[in-house]
Amino acid sequence: MTSYDPIERNLSRDKGTDPTAPFVVVNDLVKHYPVPGFPRGRSVKSVDGVSFVIKEGEVLGLVGESGCGKSTIARVLMRLTPPTSGVATVDARNVFAMKGEELRRMRRTMQLVFQDPFAALDPRMTIGESMEVPLAQHGIGHARERRDLVLRMLNDVGLDASFYGRYPKQCSGGQLQRVVIGRALLLKPWFLVCDEPTSALDASMRTQILNLLMDLKRRFSLTILMISHDLRVMRYMCDRIAVMYLGQIVEVAERDELFEHPRHPYTRALIASSMLEETGLNSSAGLLKGEAPSPLNPPSGCRFHTRCIYARQACSENVQDLLQAGDGHSVRCQFWEHLDDVSQQTARSGDDASREPMARAMSA
Amino acid sequence: MIMEKSNSAAKTNPRPGEPLLEINNLQVSLPDAPHVKPIIDGINLRINAGEVVALVGESGSGKSMTALSLMQLLPTGLKATSGKIIFDGEDILAMSQRQLNHLRGGRIAMLFQQPQAMLDPTSRVGTQVAEPMRIHRNVDRTAAKARVLELLGEVGIPDPSARADCFSYELSGGMAQRVMIAAALSANPELLIADEPTTALDVTVQAQILKLLDDERRKRKLAVLLITHDLSIVSALADRVAVMYSGRIVEEGPTQRILNSPQHPYTKALIQCSLLKADKDGNLFSIPGGAAQARDLDEGCRFLPRCVTAASANLQERCTHLEPALDSYNDCCKARCWAVKPDGAHSGAHEARRP
Incomplete structure (x- = not known):
């Protein structure tokens, strides 16, 4: 790290930690939001048994539709809301067990970048004031030092010093997203959670912000949990990708493996829908039925069976666990090996009779 | 269909391939602030009957303002200061309030980015879908009710009779956009303006909604002005594309030609x-x-x-x-x-x- 830095970056790192162990470990994370007015036990099952690991310096992507629990995971990990159950460790420390001073110190090492930069900044504070708050909160430096740090960070994220005195309304969305990213990095975190950092931006701004994030990741050696519904962003940013559906992870794989050999029917539909220029409207719209069911009352058995074009009787009955589908590739579908036979048969038999051969291949 | 007998304009409508809408040298500016440069600066665009034309560009390039000036719905302070918008032989900019009301929702319908924000939270979905045909096509209450259920079914809403009695907040984003499409198609318009119709939706739902739009416009020979910043949507849906930058069109042509060799x-x-x-x-x-x-x-x-x-x-x-x-x-x-x-x-x- 640069010499001007009054923050001891190594503050959070246990010297004794095994460097090969995963940096972030999330185990069986559950978050249920009770529904007011309903009898006890009725709750929105926002996150329902999610486990994943992130290695140091890795970017893990979390994709899924709105309402699948992606952002809840971000909020729970950041201790912005308490988990219902489960364990999460960052750098071998249990995040959920922390209290008081330990938690405050921990917050320095984990930062969150929100989706909407306009909402993440106080409209009545200048950019500079907003960025200094976390420094002051953690008692770093004097006023002048803090100002210098902020100015340096503005430079790092590609903005000039004039932004220090500007108000959010005087900046564009892309500029504000740079400010929000810079503010998150001021405390020199190790672990950054980005919750849809580019979905509020134009295509041209999006690439600028993604380039900035990748550049900062290298310079600050960050470990990133990237949340998005845009698979093209994922394909660029992430080393590994986890696909979520209704509070569960349905598929995890290395990036290239996931895009070349998607195993879960939902992953296939997602990829087809986000690559419209390659797949065309007909194939992508045909891969998925209806809309996501409410997490208030998730379907029995495999949660995806109500929308799956390959679904059959057994899918609504058996609860599905994650299965190994290759090296580092897991999938939550009991028929994942047979999906390809099915689509080949369908291709041969033509589109009209597509449902029949599919069912036959499944039962074979 | 009910529409046809009450729609006297139907006979003279332009046939597919003939120009339906022509924007000539349109300029939109702030008359009260002469030092501010025009928001839209001399746009020329033609939409033929039955054709899908996409308007793409970054935010701030003037796409949405172009769409709003077609409906004469520009925000206060903004005004079309010169140019013409010829819709089926008549200049929209010279029309009276009465003529405009006849046009809006009747012959030109509009879809917005935030379907839930555009639906009236105090009135039932069925009523809102029926409104354009009740007003513009003089359809009576009973016939409108039957037609609403038909339309809701057509746009892929399961159990239309139950959904027609819902309020907008009871619908998901995708469902609300389907309702908006049903309402837009209700009076059998000739031109549909779709301003970022899927930006607020999930990718999976987006594909479904785009497919629905594509099916409906083919079935009805509907002309569509599609406004988006997403080129993959353009490639999937549009016949022609116009690229806007800073209030001007910088490139225009058939979609495949432009996307393949810009x-x-x-x-x-x-x-x-x-x-x-x-x-x-x-x-x-x-x-x-x-x-x-x-x-x-x-x-x-x-x-x-x-x-x-x-x-x-x-x-x-x-x-x-x-x-x-x-x-x-x-x-x-x-x-x-x-x-x-x-x-x-x-x-x-x-x-x-x-x-």
């Missing part, structure tokens, strides 16, 4: 940005700077501060002082760039505007 540096850059493919150093292509810079220019090409072509083609001098006109570069495509057409005409608008 000529204007901005179109090229936009396509490269949307691909999100990293180069060998792992960096994404991005357009330097922001669109706001264009507003400060007094002369020359508006894209120049962000253009990579100008320097390499040794055109810096010319691009700084003269703005190229939107000129044909082959049988069907037009572009506004000196590098594409070095001997082309220049647009005099800058000079005319200078004090």
Whole structure:
């Protein structure tokens, strides 16, 4: 790290930690939001048994539709809301067990970048004031030092010093997203959670912000949990990708493996829908039925069976666990090996009779 | 169908392939603030009956304002100061309030980005879908009710009779957009303006909604003005595309031609940005700077501060002082760039505007 830095970056790192162990470990994370007015036990099952690991310096992507629990995971990990159950460790420390001073110190090492930069900044504070708050909160430096740090960070994220005195309304969305990213990095975190950092931006701004994030990741050696519904962003940013559906992870794989050999029917539909220029409207719209069911009352058995074009009787009955589908590739579908036979048969038999051969291949 | 007998205009409607809407040299500006440059500066665009034309560009390029001026729904303070919008032979800008009311929702319908914000939270979905046909097509209550259920079924809403009694807040985003489509189609319009119809939706739902739009417009021979910043939507849906930059159209032509061999540096850059493919150093292509810079220019090409072509083609001098006109570069495509057409005409608008 640069010499001007009054923050001891190594503050959070246990010297004794095994460097090969995963940096972030999330185990069986559950978050249920009770529904007011309903009898006890009725709750929105926002996150329902999610486990994943992130290695140091890795970017893990979390994709899924709105309402699948992606952002809840971000909020729970950041201790912005308490988990219902489960364990999460960052750098071998249990995040959920922390209290008081330990938690405050921990917050320095984990930062969150929100989706909407306009909402993440106080409209009545200048950019500079907003960025200094976390420094002051953690008692770093004097006023002048803090100002210098902020100015340096503005430079790092590609903005000039004039932004220090500007108000959010005087900046564009892309500029504000740079400010929000810079503010998150001021405390020199190790672990950054980005919750849809580019979905509020134009295509041209999006690439600028993604380039900035990748550049900062290298310079600050960050470990990133990237949340998005845009698979093209994922394909660029992430080393590994986890696909979520209704509070569960349905598929995890290395990036290239996931895009070349998607195993879960939902992953296939997602990829087809986000690559419209390659797949065309007909194939992508045909891969998925209806809309996501409410997490208030998730379907029995495999949660995806109500929308799956390959679904059959057994899918609504058996609860599905994650299965190994290759090296580092897991999938939550009991028929994942047979999906390809099915689509080949369908291709041969033509589109009209597509449902029949599919069912036959499944039962074979 | 119920529509046809009450729709006397149907006989004279333009047939597919004939121009339905023509925007001629449209300029939208702030009359109360003469120092502010026009928001839309001399747009020419034609939409034929039954054709899907996409308007793409970054936010702030004037896409949505173009759409709103078609409906004469511009925000307070903004005004179409010159030009014409000819819809089926009549100038929308010269129409009376009464004629406009006849047009809005009747012959021209509009879809918005935030379906839930656009539906009335205090009235039932069925009533809102019925409204355009009740007002514009004089359909009676009973017939309208039956037609609403038919329409809701057509746009893929399960259990239409139950859904017709819902309020908008009881619907998901995808369902609400389906209801909006049903309401837009209710009076059998000839032109549908879809302003970022799927931006607020999930990718999976987006594909379904786009498929629905595509099916409906083919079935009804409906002309669509599609406004979006997502080029993959354009490639899936549009027949022709016009690329806007800073209140001007910079390139226009058939979708496949423009997307496969773009000529204007901005179109090229936009396509490269949307691909999100990293180069060998792992960096994404991005357009330097922001669109706001264009507003400060007094002369020359508006894209120049962000253009990579100008320097390499040794055109810096010319691009700084003269703005190229939107000129044909082959049988069907037009572009506004000196590098594409070095001997082309220049647009005099800058000079005319200078004090």
